[in-house]
Amino acid sequence: MTDHRERSRWNPKEMWRAIDRAGMKGVTIAIIIFIAVAFLGPLVWTDSPTQVNLEDAVKAPSLAHPFGTDEYGRDVLARFLGGAKLSLIVGVCSVLAAALIGMVIGSIIGLVGGFTDGVIGRMLDGILAFPALIMGMALALAIGPGALAAGLAVAITGIPWYARVVRSEVLSLREREFIDAERALGASRRHIIIRHLIPAVTGGVAVQASLGVAYAVLAIAALGFIGLGVQPPTPEWGAMITEGRTYLTSGQWWMSIIPGFGILALVTISILFGEALRDHLDPHGKLHF
Amino acid sequence: MTATTLMNPEPSSAPQALEAPEPANLLTVEGLRVSFPGEEGMVDAVRGVDFSVDAGEIVAVVGESGSGKTVSALSLLGLLPKQAKVEMDRGIIAGEDLTKARESALRAIRGRKVGVIFQDPLSSLNPVQRVGHQIAEAVTVQNGLRRSQARDRAVELLEQVGIPDPERRYRAYPHEFSGGMRQRAMIAMALVSEPSLLIADEPTTALDVTVQAQILDLIRRLQQELNMGVLLITHDLGVVAGTADRVVVMRRGEVVERGSTADILERPREQYTKDLLAAVPRLDEESHQTIRESDGGEILKVSDLRVDFGKVRRFRPEKSNLISAVNGVDLELGKSRTLGLVGESGCGKTTLGRAIIQLTRPTDGQVEIGGASLSGLSDKALRPLRTEFQIVFQDPQASLNPRFTVERILAEPLDMHDLVPGGPAEKRARIVELLELVGLGREHLKRRPHELSGGQRQRIGIARALAVEPELIVLDEAVSALDVSVQAEVLLLLQRLQEELGVAYLFIAHDLAVVRQISDEVAVMYLGRIVETGPVDKVYRAPSHPYTAALLSAVPVLSTERRRERIVLKGDPPSPGNIPPGCPFQNRCWLREKLGNPEICTTTRPDLTPAIDDMARSSACHFSGDVTASLPPESVPTADSSGATS
Numbered sequence: 001m002t003d004h005r006e007r008s009r010w011n012p013k014e015m016w017r018a019i020d021r022a023g024m025k026g027v028t029i030a031i032i033i034f035i036a037v038a039f040l041g042p043l044v045w046t047d048s049p050t051q052v053n054l055e056d057a058v059k060a061p062s063l064a065h066p067f068g069t070d071e072y073g074r075d076v077l078a079r080f081l082g083g084a085k086l087s088l089i090v091g092v093c094s095v096l097a098a099a100l101i102g103m104v105i106g107s108i109i110g111l112v113g114g115f116t117d118g119v120i121g122r123m124l125d126g127i128l129a130f131p132a133l134i135m136g137m138a139l140a141l142a143i144g145p146g147a148l149a150a151g152l153a154v155a156i157t158g159i160p161w162y163a164r165v166v167r168s169e170v171l172s173l174r175e176r177e178f179i180d181a182e183r184a185l186g187a188s189r190r191h192i193i194i195r196h197l198i199p200a201v202t203g204g205v206a207v208q209a210s211l212g213v214a215y216a217v218l219a220i221a222a223l224g225f226i227g228l229g230v231q232p233p234t235p236e237w238g239a240m241i242t243e244g245r246t247y248l249t250s251g252q253w254w255m256s257i258i259p260g261f262g263i264l265a266l267v268t269i270s271i272l273f274g275e276a277l278r279d280h281l282d283p284h285g286k287l288h289f
Numbered sequence: 290m291t292a293t294t295l296m297n298p299e300p301s302s303a304p305q306a307l308e309a310p311e312p313a314n315l316l317t318v319e320g321l322r323v324s325f326p327g328e329e330g331m332v333d334a335v336r337g338v339d340f341s342v343d344a345g346e347i348v349a350v351v352g353e354s355g356s357g358k359t360v361s362a363l364s365l366l367g368l369l370p371k372q373a374k375v376e377m378d379r380g381i382i383a384g385e386d387l388t389k390a391r392e393s394a395l396r397a398i399r400g401r402k403v404g405v406i407f408q409d410p411l412s413s414l415n416p417v418q419r420v421g422h423q424i425a426e427a428v429t430v431q432n433g434l435r436r437s438q439a440r441d442r443a444v445e446l447l448e449q450v451g452i453p454d455p456e457r458r459y460r461a462y463p464h465e466f467s468g469g470m471r472q473r474a475m476i477a478m479a480l481v482s483e484p485s486l487l488i489a490d491e492p493t494t495a496l497d498v499t500v501q502a503q504i505l506d507l508i509r510r511l512q513q514e515l516n517m518g519v520l521l522i523t524h525d526l527g528v529v530a531g532t533a534d535r536v537v538v539m540r541r542g543e544v545v546e547r548g549s550t551a552d553i554l555e556r557p558r559e560q561y562t563k564d565l566l567a568a569v570p571r572l573d574e575e576s577h578q579t580i581r582e583s584d585g586g587e588i589l590k591v592s593d594l595r596v597d598f599g600k601v602r603r604f605r606p607e608k609s610n611l612i613s614a615v616n617g618v619d620l621e622l623g624k625s626r627t628l629g630l631v632g633e634s635g636c637g638k639t640t641l642g643r644a645i646i647q648l649t650r651p652t653d654g655q656v657e658i659g660g661a662s663l664s665g666l667s668d669k670a671l672r673p674l675r676t677e678f679q680i681v682f683q684d685p686q687a688s689l690n691p692r693f694t695v696e697r698i699l700a701e702p703l704d705m706h707d708l709v710p711g712g713p714a715e716k717r718a719r720i721v722e723l724l725e726l727v728g729l730g731r732e733h734l735k736r737r738p739h740e741l742s743g744g745q746r747q748r749i750g751i752a753r754a755l756a757v758e759p760e761l762i763v764l765d766e767a768v769s770a771l772d773v774s775v776q777a778e779v780l781l782l783l784q785r786l787q788e789e790l791g792v793a794y795l796f797i798a799h800d801l802a803v804v805r806q807i808s809d810e811v812a813v814m815y816l817g818r819i820v821e822t823g824p825v826d827k828v829y830r831a832p833s834h835p836y837t838a839a840l841l842s843a844v845p846v847l848s849t850e851r852r853r854e855r856i857v858l859k860g861d862p863p864s865p866g867n868i869p870p871g872c873p874f875q876n877r878c879w880l881r882e883k884l885g886n887p888e889i890c891t892t893t894r895p896d897l898t899p900a901i902d903d904m905a906r907s908s909a910c911h912f913s914g915d916v917t918a919s920l921p922p923e924s925v926p927t928a929d930s931s932g933a934t935s
Contacts, residue, residue, distance in 0.1 A: 178689055185679070
């Protein structure tokens, strides 16, 4: 345990060196910039994202409104920043929840096997049949549309993916002799899962989760786009695209293009991060590219 | 056994090469250097190595892991990964200059003039293609024959390498072949282009002793018939002894010593060669194990233990796949004694070991450890009892969690059973104590398994088992993955620990010489049953089961002086799912043949019964009394037959 503490001690210099060695410098900078924009941006650009000002409606980008204004005269930059924060929080939280739950379920069915594996496995296959969008529409009807329904939809539909990855990892791990050695020492199943299996599968899950954030952001935006996601006036990228959609053809591009660019940026960053992490954890896979 | 005679030149007789016309040189390398990119610059794997092979001779390159023997051979064929840097002053292989050869030329040489056999035939064969087709395809590529001709040639090759019923076996898939048969198929494939040089990289390492003897015989026979040169790469000096004409001993990328096989084995000049020879456990020398009288009391008692895998389908019996891995075993082991459990792969010895410590639950039968019956106990009820019995596995790499430090690995058992009262300081003190017990120290606390050598890892495995102060440790092939010199050290450590701590060992191994060195008693297992038990010296001197005798006979001996007639068993053990009625050993039994195939062997299953003259020994053979008398002279390499007094 002491060893663990020593390793995780906060040492930014050492961490940066490790990131550099892993070849993840660029993508880490991009993530830091994005997080800074999402959380510090609203403090710097203090315009309200929800303040209606009909006199200023549909204004092109200017010094007062760098990204222009929307049909109600709300500042698009302020709404963009609000949307960034929301996408990041809902996307990351729902993926984290899915990954954690999936990991636990996957470890258990991988280790226990047999009947339990069969029953839970089929249930997971059932969930797998629902795209996040359909699940989100169902949940929006059941508990009312909003960030919670969107996040839940992403989390629930994500669980089987993580559970399946972890299950197959555990199936190969449990044949390893060190697990037998633990059993011979008298370790309980819980001990084996928590101390040995979960740490061993975390790397693979982290890769999948960072790729999963991209899909989560897309799904949340898609729900917003069809009006079943986060409800107005809360700023949300998908909903912003819908609102600006009708003006696209008449030349007022900024209302839709700006949030679209935000989605593109966040999705790209999470995919790049996931791939960099995979290449770092699985350097042999790299040789095949 | 003309092959043996020719291949083991007596030190006094003139070498074969002088009588024959000047043999063609097939391979000459001088100043071979290979390096790989490492964390800090290039790492030299091979540092200036010379060797040569002439037609009609077998040259062995011997060394422990990391000696560069395999890298040297692969570099000659251009089979190393791209990052490797290969340089040589001179290199001629089958008349081609390697220093000038390009990749395409190397490929041509590889296919046409040099045959290669690797250690693991399973990974070298395409699993989804019929064996015969793979060979026929190679024939088509090499010789440009038409399909039907290629097929005939492939069948011919299969026959040449001793695969029975080659017409039918042509259509089999690799997984339908046993390990020995696969290696034969690989050899057939290597012979497709009638190469003048055969490079065999650890060709028998993955095989059982009785099968190893068959394959070595085959390589020798083919080498004679086709007048090939063979470069044999191996870590096993026993394999060298009966096979090679000349030996090159390598260590850390350099040649330590070279010479004729007889010189190297009997008159080694270099200290390293001497150490290597001394480390090899031998059958033909007295064991150093002191015979201790049992202080009464048994630690382990196994009665009628069975472990079945698969299931019986009552309504569709043809779909039943029940296999009895352990089929009614009785064993007893006294406190602080060692029982060696020997057998070939698939005989059920590992399953028996796992069933004893309840890692695999037995189907039937009783296991008592320290007087407590383990049968029918739940996992939870077993947990506190597990401090009495532990296991050490074969592969120290796989048996330690790669993410844990040594300290954490050893803390696990202590935490699990609350063995150390007090705080972290006391716990650490106990861990250091355990490390010192197995010959390691405080400096290893923070290391992870990949930062340790194989021997050190196995010491950690032993320390972990000792942490709970068990009375019995199952050592499942615990030294067979280690280099000979490391193996010798770990065996000494085990003996010392037994003397200091009074722990009993169930020592599971396929290597008879190692078992002899460490065991008080031995049990020989065949197809899930014990076929012979008894005190180790008596069993090895005068086996009373034909299978034991054959096993002993198949063990290669480290000397070229004594040529012995071997009992080479035919074929492979039958599958445990398909045991013939009567004696399970009948179809491979040499004794049965010698006695004129008595009917009782095929009708009545022999039970393990004590010998009339010695109650300590038992054998499951109808003719156990006839075994020793029927042995070909000198076929079993014991201290007795070598003339040493006991």
